[in-house]
Amino acid sequence: MKSEWWKNAVIYQVYPKSFYDTNNDGIGDLSGIDKKLNYLKSLGIDALWISPCYLSPQIDNGYDIADYRKIDPMFGNNDDMKQLIVDAHQKNIKIIMDMVANHTSDESIWFKESRKSRNNYFSDFYIWRDPKNDGSEPNNWGSNFGGSAWTYDETRQQYYLHYYGKKQPDLNWENPLVREAIYDVMRYWKAQGVDGWRMDVITSISKNQDFPDNPNPHQLRYVVGNQDNGPRMHEFIHEMNQQVLAPFSMMSVGEAPSSKSKDARMLVDPKREELDMVFTFEHMHVDRKPGDVNGRWAIQPIDIVQLKKTLANWQDNLNGHGWNALYFENHDRARTPSRWGDDKNYRYESATAFATVLHGLKGTPFVYQGEEIGMTNPKFELADYEDIELKTNYQKLVEQEKTISKADFLKAAQKISRDNARTPMQWNSSKNAGFSESDPWFKLNPNYQTVNVERDMNSPRSIFKYYQKLIELRHNEDIFRDGDFKLILPNDRNIFAYTRTLKDQMWLVIANLSSWEQQASCLNDYDKTNLVLGNYDFEEKGTLRPYEAMILRK
Ligand code: GLC
Ligand code: CA
Numbered sequence: 001m002k003s004e005w006w007k008n009a010v011i012y013q014v015y016p017k018s019f020y021d022t023n024n025d026g027i028g029d030l031s032g033i034d035k036k037l038n039y040l041k042s043l044g045i046d047a048l049w050i051s052p053c054y055l056s057p058q059i060d061n062g063y064d065i066a067d068y069r070k071i072d073p074m075f076g077n078n079d080d081m082k083q084l085i086v087d088a089h090q091k092n093i094k095i096i097m098d099m100v101a102n103h104t105s106d107e108s109i110w111f112k113e114s115r116k117s118r119n120n121y122f123s124d125f126y127i128w129r130d131p132k133n134d135g136s137e138p139n140n141w142g143s144n145f146g147g148s149a150w151t152y153d154e155t156r157q158q159y160y161l162h163y164y165g166k167k168q169p170d171l172n173w174e175n176p177l178v179r180e181a182i183y184d185v186m187r188y189w190k191a192q193g194v195d196g197w198r199m200d201v202i203t204s205i206s207k208n209q210d211f212p213d214n215p216n217p218h219q220l221r222y223v224v225g226n227q228d229n230g231p232r233m234h235e236f237i238h239e240m241n242q243q244v245l246a247p248f249s250m251m252s253v254g255e256a257p258s259s260k261s262k263d264a265r266m267l268v269d270p271k272r273e274e275l276d277m278v279f280t281f282e283h284m285h286v287d288r289k290p291g292d293v294n295g296r297w298a299i300q301p302i303d304i305v306q307l308k309k310t311l312a313n314w315q316d317n318l319n320g321h322g323w324n325a326l327y328f329e330n331h332d333r334a335r336t337p338s339r340w341g342d343d344k345n346y347r348y349e350s351a352t353a354f355a356t357v358l359h360g361l362k363g364t365p366f367v368y369q370g371e372e373i374g375m376t377n378p379k380f381e382l383a384d385y386e387d388i389e390l391k392t393n394y395q396k397l398v399e400q401e402k403t404i405s406k407a408d409f410l411k412a413a414q415k416i417s418r419d420n421a422r423t424p425m426q427w428n429s430s431k432n433a434g435f436s437e438s439d440p441w442f443k444l445n446p447n448y449q450t451v452n453v454e455r456d457m458n459s460p461r462s463i464f465k466y467y468q469k470l471i472e473l474r475h476n477e478d479i480f481r482d483g484d485f486k487l488i489l490p491n492d493r494n495i496f497a498y499t500r501t502l503k504d505q506m507w508l509v510i511a512n513l514s515s516w517e518q519q520a521s522c523l524n525d526y527d528k529t530n531l532v533l534g535n536y537d538f539e540e541k542g543t544l545r546p547y548e549a550m551i552l553r554k
Contacts, residue, residue, distance in 0.1 A: 006196075006251050006276060006364050007323065007481050009046035010471045011096065013368045015331045016053045016075055017061060018424045021436035028424070028435070030076040034084045037091055039453070043372055043464065044471035047094035049198045049253075051331055053081070057107050057167065060388050061331075061422070063098075063200060064105040064168045068185040078192075085193040094195040096251065101182050102204045103168045110181070111169050115153050115160070124175045127161035127207065128153075140213045141227065145389050146396035163204055163227075165388055173205045173236050183243045190244070196251030199275070202237065203256045203267075206230030228258040234266060237274040246273060253277040253325050253364075261317035268322030277325035277364060283310040284333060287340065287416070294397055294404045297412040302340045304513050308496055312487040315362055319485070324363025328354055329371045334420035338377035341547065342515050347374050347451075348461045349547035352535040353511040355463075356549035357496045359470040360509035362485050367467065369425055373456040374463040377420040378445040382410055386442055387419045426452040469533050473551070479505055494518050495544065507532070508552045512544035520544050526552045 020032030030053060040048065052062035055070040062072070071078050085095050104111055113122035129138035131152070138159055141149040143166070150159040151166040161170045171178050186197065207230050214227075237254075245252050256264060256278040264278050285296075286306040292298035318324055328336045337343040341350025351374035359365045378384075385391070390413055397404045404412075414420075419442075426448040427434030433448035445451070456464050474480050483500035494514040500507045508526070512518045521542055528538045534550040 003249065004276075004323075005046070005094070008475060009094075009364055010044065010359075010474055011047045011049055011364060011366050012040055012043070012045040013049045013051065013330055013366055015051045015061075015369055015422060017051075017441060018422055018435075019369055020425060020427070021438070021440070024437040025074070026436050026438040026440045027074050029074070030071065030080040030084050034080075034087050037087055037093065041091050041093065042468075043367075044468055044475070045093065045367065047096055047195065047251075048088065049096040049366070050098065052098045052100060052200075057105055059105075059165055059167045063100055064103075064107075064165065065100050066105040066107040067109070068104075069188055082192055089193065094251075095193070096196040096198055096253070097189055097194050098200060099182075099186065099197045100200040101171065102201045103162065103164060103170045106167045106169055110171075114169075115156055118156060118158075121177075124172055125178050125181075126169045127172045128156060128158040129161070129211065130158055139211050141211075142214075143392075146392035161207070163201070165392070170207075171205075173207075173232070174209065179236065179239065183240060186240075186244045186250070187248070190248045190250060194250070196276075197245075197253070199252060199254040201257060202254035202275070203228045203233060203259055203263075203278075204230075205236055206232040229263055234272070234274060237267065238272065241273045241275070245275075251276050253279065255279050257281045261314045264314070265317055265321045268318065270322065277323050279325050279327060279330075280310075280314055282314070283307055284328075286310065293401075294412075295393075296416060297393065297397060297404055297409055299412045299415050302513075304493055304496065305491060308487060308490060311361065312485070312490070312498070315485040315487075319362070324361065325366060326358050326361050326363040327366040327368070328358055329368035329421060330366065331368070331421055332418045333368075334416050334418075335375055335377045336371070337374055338379075338420065339415055340513070343374075343376040346515060346547045347376065348463060349535055349545075349549075350513075351463050352466045353513060353547040353549040355467060355470060356533070356535070356551065357498075357509060357511045357513075359474065360480070360498070360500065360507075360551060362481070362483070362500070365470075365474070368421060370421070372464050372467040373426070373451065373453055375421075375423075375426060375451060376445065376447060377414060378423050378443065378447075379414045380419070380443065382406075382413070384443050385413060385417060385419045387417060387422070390417050390419060428452050428454040466533075466535060473533065478502060479507055483507070488522065492518075495520055497522065506554045508550075508554070510544070510552070511549035512547055515546045517546065518544045523552075526554075530554065 017028050019028040021028050022031045053075040054065045055067040055072045056062045071081050110125045114125045137150040143149045145165050162168050252275045254275045267274050287302045289298040336354045337347050337351045398409050423445045424435035424440045429449040479502040483502040487498045489497050497510040524542050530552040531538050532551040536548045
């Protein structure tokens, strides 16, 4: 049987551009990751997921790949990658690369050839369609980054499809040559020692070949909302599994933006031989006004009941059928203490409380760089943001359609924009937070003198040390891997609590996710001797202080 090492593991995500710069060009690099392996090892993590570091024009920070087999010179070269893999393996850390298989950059040789003519080897590598009789686009699909999902190409006199930016043309997975080309890339990196894959928007690869108009063309993100999980998706993913994942025992975690737990169950049921885990988006929508034309920019305060229901639903629906991937932060999400917690008054408490409820669940927890020291959103002005998604949505919603005011858009950006997580990692309080000697490619969060690794590790209230303990528990206590999950107090609007049960053991994971003290009568059954981990000194009061979190053993 294939080893399921990830079931006991905690995986750390590195966004290489913003992690650590060793040649002082202001951009993080692969040797920067290598130099920080001891730091990562001391945190206790088992594997690194490295966001794309392949050759790329970087219009979407590397999620626009021009050459899958080449490391972008800004990050180093292929030998640096090999070295990183060797050094990581020596420390027993596995390496997961990021496979962007839905689209490439328009600067990929595949696309350059494809756009040249309708009858060369690469012609059908992408999705080309003739204009309608009046010259307009083949259908009304819109890009996830705003605007149309179709761009006209003068040479081919056809439109090509792109679910994301117009410099990110979608690959045509109907073409077996495309599929084989992708599998081949995966084999190439396997030969370099890579242990697994995070798969970018993998649920988008199969397109409905009728290309039907979307019934609700005004809905933002309507491609992903309606055209995901296409007719041949499971077939393609199963084929990839059989071609590369299974024979080479590679771990896989797919990004599944619009999958419900029922869809996910099919993707991750080991019997179906598709993926090991998927990232759901559902629990990240709990601070969004449902059905609003402004999509994710229509924010509202977090609904804790909804958060619990969603996560519990995934726990229950996958139980016995597949494995969960657990996360609150990544390179597309804001910082939790700023987004859902209280980064002003309770940064330590809210960072550790959210961590506790996440890491106690059944599944594999993912930690995003900086999350382990409670990094926060930088609260930039509009001009400081770099992200293509933010910029194109600003144009669409604020400037063209005027469905949201500039002030409200900025407010939303400061809460939820992807750039919140992309500021350089804060290592210490020296110049540029110890990230680089030169000006970083992207503005630092101005709070780096108070929030940084060095300071946190020396603090009596160290978030890093709290994460160390959470990770240690994962490694040492089978109950976190195997124990049954049961949500308690489902309707409590502030407390997130559940039990994990294994044989005669029962553990309680409980957190107050508010800035106010809360009654918790279920705590009356426990005393200090039951405490496994907590972010306050234990008090026998049957109440929870602001963002107080505990793991208790019966
Ligand atoms: C995924 C990535 C995101 C990227 C998009 C297009 O959602 O996580 O960063 O912009 O796919 O590749
Ligand atoms: Ca560099």
